[in-house]
Amino acid sequence: MNADTDSSTAMEQDGSRRRRRRLGPTYRFSDLPDDVLHRILLRLGSAPAAARTSVLSQRWRRVWTRLPGLVFRDHGPLRNRSFLSAVDGGLARYSAPTLRALHISMFHVASRVPAARVAGWLRFAAEHVAGDLLLCLPWLPAGGDAEELLGVGHGFRQLRLPPAGAFAALTVMVIRDARIDARDLERVVCWQCPFLLELHLVAIALVAVSDIILRSTSLRRLNFEVGNTTRLVLDTPSIEELSVSNLAKVSVVALKLEEIVPRHDASDPHRRRLLARHLRWLAVKGSHLVMPVLMRHFDTVDQLELDLAVSSGEDYKSFLRATTKLAKCDVFVVKLTTEWHAYESSLLYLLRKLAGTRKVVVHLPWTEGPPCMPGCNCGRKGSLNIDYIKLESLEVVEINDFTGEDHQVKILKLLLLCKNISASRIVINISRLFRWLSEGTCQRIRDEAHPGSDIKFNVWLNGRWEPYA
Template identity: 40%
Template sequence: MELQGETERGEGDFVGMGRFAAVGTSRVIPPRHGSATNPFRRSSHMEEGGGHGAGDRISSLPDDILFSILLRIGSTRAAARTSVLSRRWRHVWARLPELRLGTCDVPPGATLLDSIDAALDACSAPAVQRLEVAMYCHGLRVHARRVAPWLRFASQRRVGDLYIEVPSKMKFFLSTPKPKKEELELPVCDGATRITLSLERQWRLRLSRVGSFTSLTDLHISCATMEGSELGALVSEQCPRLRNLYVFVRLAAASNVSIRSNSLDSLSFDVENTEKLEVIAPKLEVLTVCDATMADISAPKLAEISWDGDTGYDPLCHRFANAGRHLRLLDLGSKCVVASLMHRFDKVNVLKLNLNLCNFKGTEAYTNFLNETIALPKCEKLKLRVSLRDYDHSFASSMFHLLRNCNSTRKVSIKVDSGHLTVISMLLQMCPFIDGLVQGNFSPF
C-alpha cells in the first residue's frame, strides 16, 4: 500500500488496523494537498488542529458526531478506510459502538475471516451496541472454531444486538462435500437484547447451563443441531424476558421439547426430530408451527396461528388448551387444509389458505378437500393462494366451493401462479366482494 503526504507511513502506523484495512485493498494514492477533488486533505498545521478559517472542520467535531457519520457508511471496513484522511480519524473507527463485518468485498476464504478477526482485535469500545457478521459468499466454508471467538467477543463486550450468518450448504444448495460435524458453544450474553444466529446445519450448538440471558427479548436460531433438553432449558430457565423466539433447527436425537415461559409473545417452531412439543405460555399470542407430530399448547391469549408442513392438524395429537374460539389470523399450508385446524375455531378475522391443486390428484383427494371445507369458520377476510401448474381442471370448482361457504366474508383476495383468464373473469363477475386478484409469482399477502 502506498500513501502520499501525511498518510504515507506504512501499514504499521495505519491506525492500528493491520490486516483488517489492508486485506483486499488496492493501491490507494489520495490527491496531494490543495486538490479540489479531496476536501479532506489539509496542511500538517491544520491536521494538528491549529488552523483557522476554511479548512477541515469535520475532524474538529465531537466523537459522538463522528461516530454518527461513520455508522452511516454501513460497513466497518469502509469506516476504517477513512483513517487515511487524518490523524484525528485514525482511532475513531475502532471505538464505534456498532460493527458491521463480513461482506464479500474482499477475496473469499481465510482472507475474509482474518479481516473479521483483525477488526474485533482492534475494537477498543468498552461496550458494543451491535455486532453484525454476515457472509453471503457462495462456496465459502466456515468452521465453527472461527465463529467461537466472535461469540466470546459478544459476551465479553456485552453486545446488545448480535447477528451472525455464515454460508450454509443447506441455504445455497451447494454441491460441496458434506461438512463434518463440529461443535459451537453459545456463551451467556447477559447484555444482549437480540440474538440472531444462522449457522451450518451440521454444527452442534451447545448452550451453557450457567448464567442467564437477562436482557434477551428476541432469539432467532436457524440451521444448527441442538439437544432438545438444552433448547427447552434455555427458553424456560435462562431467558426471563424473552418475547420472540424463532427456531429452525434439528435435534441431535428424537426427543420432546418443553417450553415454559411467562414472557413469550411469539413462537415460530420448526424443529426436526421433535416427538412432542409442549408449550405453556400465558402471554403467547402468535404461534407458527411446522411438522409437529404431537403438540400440547397452553396459551389462553393465542390470537394468530400459522400451521404448515406435511403434518396436518389432528385433534387426537394436537391440543390447544385454554385457547378461545376466535382468532385474528389462521394461516394454513397447502398440505394442512385437509383434516385442518379450521374446525377448531368458530371465527377468524383473516383466514389464509394455501391451495396446491397438485395435491388433489384423483377423485378421493378432491372429495376429501370438499368435505373438509364445507364448514369454514366465519371470517371477515379470506386470502387464497393457489398453485395450479397443470392441474387447472379443478381450479374453478374449488374456488366456487370455497366462496359458497364464506357467507360472512366481506373481502376475498386470490393469488394464482399462472393465468386462467376465463375463470378469473368469471369469478370477478360473480363475486363482487373479491378485493383483489393477482397472477404471476407469489409474494407475501
C-alpha cells in the same frame, strides 16, 4: 513573471477567505454528531468498511467502534484467515457497552471456522448484544475435523452451544440449518437468555429423537421448525405469536388470560369483557395433528394461518377430527396441499368452522390433483354445500396464486356462489409467474358473482401489485 504569479495567487486566497467569511463557517462531515455519522456508516453494510474510515482523521478513529450494529460478511475461501482476523479485531476494538445487532456470515462452503474462535464471538455477544445475534457459518468440507469446526447455515452439522454464561441482553435468536442437541437448546433458551423475546428455529434437526421443553417468561414470538421432535412443551406465559411446522404433539403449560371485547359489543358502554387465552398470530404448517390441542388452549387469534397437507382415506378423517373447532380469528389464511384428494371439500369444511372472521386469504393450488380414492369421506352428501358457510362479518376475500387454470376457475366459481363471500370485497392476485390471463377469464369469473360484486384483479409489476383488469 514569478512575481506576478505570486501576486495573483495571494489575491485569489484573499478572495476565498472573504467569500468564506460572507458565507459563514465551513461545515465538514467530521463536525456532525456521532449518531448521524453512525447512520452513514451503517449504510455501508460492513463493519470492516466502516473501520477503514478511521484513516480520515483522529476523530473518525473512534466513531465506528461505537456503532449500534456490526456486520461481517465473507463470500470466498481465499480471504478466510483475514476475515476471521477482521472479526476478532473488530470485536476487540468495540468500545460501546451494548450492541443492538451483531451479524457474522460466511457463505462459502470451503471456509473453515475453529470452534474456539466462535466461542469467543459468543462470549462477546453474551456481554454486549442487546438485540439481534446472527451467526451464519459454513458447512464442514469433506475430510475436515468435526471436533474442531462448528457451523450453522449450510449443512446438518452439530451446533455446539456454549455450556455456561448468560446472554443477559439478547432479545432475538435465530438458528437455522443445523443439528443441535435438545438439552443444549433447552439450556440456552430456559436459563442463558433471560430476556429473550423472539426465537426462530428454522430447518433444525435434533441430534436424537427427543421431547423439547421451552420455559421462558419473556418469550413472545416462537417459530419452531425442528425435526426429530416427539413433543414440544411450552411453558411460555407471555407468548403472543407462534408458528409450528410438522409437529405431531404439543403441550401448553402456562398461558395468561387477556380481556377481550366482543366485536358486537364494541359500541355498548356497558359491554361485557371476556377473559380469553389470546394470540396475535398462530401458524400451523404441515401436520394437522397439533390442531386440537392448540385450538383448546387458544380461544381467539388475530391471524390464524393453516398450511396443511391433506390426504384421502383415514388421513382425511383425521384432518376432519383435528379441525372440528377453529379459534375465533380476525384474519384467516389457508393453504392446502392435497394428495389423492379433492381440494374444494377441504377448503369449504374449514370455511364452515369460521365465526366472526373479517378477512379470508386463500392460496390456490398450482395444479389439479388426481381424483379422490373411492369411498373417501369428501364424497359424502353435502361436502360441497355452501349453505352452511355463514361469514356474516366478512369484509375482504383475498385470492393468491391465481393462474387462470380451469381447476382454479372452478374453485373460484364455487366460492362466489356463497352470498357473503360474493358480497365482500374480493381481491384476486395473479401469480407472478403468470402475468397475463387468457382472454375473457376475468369476465367469466365476474359473471359467476352476484350482481354488483366488487372484484379486483391485481398483477405484480415494478415491485408492487398493480390493477390488472
